[in-house]
Amino acid sequence: MAGEGELDDVTVIVPAFNEAASIGAVVNGLRDHFAHVVVIDDASTDDTAAIADGAGATVLRHSVNLGQGGALQTGFDHVRARSGRTWVVTFDADGQHRVADALEMLRVARSEDVDVVLASRFTGAARDIPRRRAWLLRGAVLFTRWTAGLAVTDAHNGLRVINTRVLDRLRITLPGMAHASELLGLVARHRLSFREVPVTIVYSAYSRAKSQPDLNAINIVFELALARLRA
């Protein structure tokens, strides 16, 4: 059960929007190891909040949909208001991440005392990744390396471990899915120390159906470009 001393300084935040089909299993899997699991329900219209609550997560409910970036920022604010938490783990609600990978990333984070640990599916294994998706994600990696100047091998992985000492510097403002690149841009700008850890992404039929359409890449590029112009 949860609360194994060692992981008491970790908060797992799970942004969720209409994930009733998967959120229960995800929260249960996390609760086996982590005492503090926070689901940010981004104004779901299904039973996501009730199921997450029943599975033992703390549920923060958005009254209106703010997108995944907005949900992550709510989770960050929640953690910042609590003392005694050293690490934040961000974890997707659709079941594409493995808890074992999160634990391994935490182990690396602790032993090397870095600010951020990022998950990479390209140094690890991506199970049944659709080919077009693979090319698109590689494009996103090149784009991120070029714009953020960060030598990463995966740009849009929802699994991360972040040291709470740097949360003040990671303020997510971009809507939708552009926040993943925005976050990496902030890591580069503030010269935060980071490691990449190979992980396995499970591309189930469900997570494929739930993930963002490929065409959304265009929106992400535009939002990042506009944000850069305004800065």
Added chain:
Amino acid sequence: MLIKALLIVGVGGAAFHALRTRDPGGRALRRIAAVCFAVAGTLAVLFPGAVTWLAERVGVGRGTDLVLYALVIAFLFTAIGLYQRVQLLEERIAQLTRALALHNADRHRDDVD
């Protein structure tokens, strides 16, 4: 031709306006522009020939073309202004939603987290 310079200045001004965020002088400038627009509009209605005269001075064939160009520039500024306003509102809604979510969670269960 003078009109080309004027149009480029207009487009450039709109782009500059888009990149500057929330400057306090912005509203004053918009008000001045609105007054100028009203005065020019009134004059154009009272003296239709004046528009054609002005159009020829700046290098446009017809008065209607000049009015069209002015409209395009005015629309550009309006669209950018509204876009910035919507962005600001979205930011505020996000802050409000976030504060509400955190507040409600704290109220319901301050035992755990």
